[in-house]
Amino acid sequence: MASEIQYLDTLCKELYESTDQQVRLTAERALSEFSDSPACLRQCMLLLEHGSCPYAPLVASNTLTKLVSKTGVTLEERYELRNYLLNYLVHRKNLPNFVVTSLCQLFARLTKLGWFDFDKEREYMFRTSVDDIAKLAQESIDRCALSVQLLGHLVAEMNSSNAMSSITKHRKVAASFRDVQLFDIFQLTVSMLQTAYDSIKSVDDAQLNLINGLLQLALNCLTFDFIGSMIDDTSDDNVNVQVPTVWRIAFIDTTILKLFFGLYASLPGDLPSKALACLVQLASIRRTIFNNNERQTFLSQLCAGVKAILDNSEKLSDQATFHEFCRLVARLKSNYQLSELIKVDEYPKIVRLLAEFTVQSLRMYQFSANSTYYLLSFWQRMVSSMPYVKASEPHLLDQFAPMVTTAFIESRLQLADAVVNEGLDDPLDDSGSLIQQMEQVSVIGRCEYQRTCALLLQLFDGETAAFERALASGDAKVQTQSKTRLTWLVMVIGAAVGGRVAFSSSDDHDLIDGDLIC
Structure with a gap:
């Protein structure tokens, strides 16, 4: 041997x-x-x-x-291996992280494959895994962290169809796990996060590692495919978190929102981005889980948290944190109505802060277009909803949407200069992202359309004259720069005209479109 x-x-x-x-x-x-x-x-x-x-x-x-x-x-071999693995992980000290991760994945795979297996007493043998793991959470900090890692991999495995022979079998196991244990895992996670947050001022590296695992576990729970729709998790369009009705008690008092916003404000390093990722999912909880008053209260707490972040925005300098915050802003409008947002306390200040943040973000080239896409998506949806609110409701979009339009146009011209002078990647080469941006600005620019048109005509006339001077000078670099700026202006003008909607158009807008075309 x-x-x-x-x-x-x-x-x-x-x-x-x-x-x-x-x-x-x-x-x-x-x-x-x-x-x-x-x-x-x-x-x-x-x-x-x-x-x-x-x-x-x-x-x-x-x-x-x-x-x-x-x-x-055999079933007996799998069950013995499952018990051995749990004992091995608990008692083997100083295992490398990559080994612990692999063993946790194996444990989760065994649990999923044996989910419907039972012994002679008709007891489901592998479903005791969660209870066994939860007991570890009450022991030392190391064992608590191990239990969180095991649960995180278990939830992820139950949400993945990779190990199953058919999609039907995967959905059957996932649905059973959702109904039997997922909510208990989520409640345990939130409880442990609350305990950690209550002592946040005295945390050490081991506790921060535990909090990191808890945030990932919470995110795994909230991104679970609750209805077996096999959604594309790379898409953010019309995403709702379809939690079962029994989960309602976890959200109606908004304590959970205060917890995650508090964690965002208190945690160091890259942990705030994970707290925001959880808040993105919380902002996407299906509307029907609440009654009207509860939904308005939940939205008000969300907006209060967003306002607090904008009031103290130092952490948004981190790329990942900035990206998750942009996603959170987009979810405010994708899951709630403009009429509901208007009723939020301090709505005027919040929409002003969001407009200023969007303007600043558009002018910061180091942040990815994938992030600013979400900000533009928010404003696109806000402007699209204007015809459906009462005239007496002060949405203030006629004041702030033009700020976003102006910032987008001017920032694209500045970016054109940077592409030529600093050698940045040219966003004009990314047709997919470009089409998305034009679709968004075509809607946003229609708010106070006269102002949009006046700006475009002024810039286009000035840039045309500059291009003629560049041609006369024979300077190839200046010609390229001016040509790139003109390209952006032509694309935005085309998007603006293409944003015409027949049912909401007016004679004035048709005249403006004519001016832009000519």
């Missing part, structure tokens, strides 16, 4: 540590044969128990993950 372990240990070391490509390939082939052998399960257990190479547990874990996904492992 010792020689067998030593041989496998050597292969693991050669695979991950050797600088000789041929040695690595030989080790990879040998380990591939090992994973196909009838004694694979026993050998993996030996490697976990007695392997000395740091990569031995990783190889064993990855091999076991593939093995248990096949049909050749």
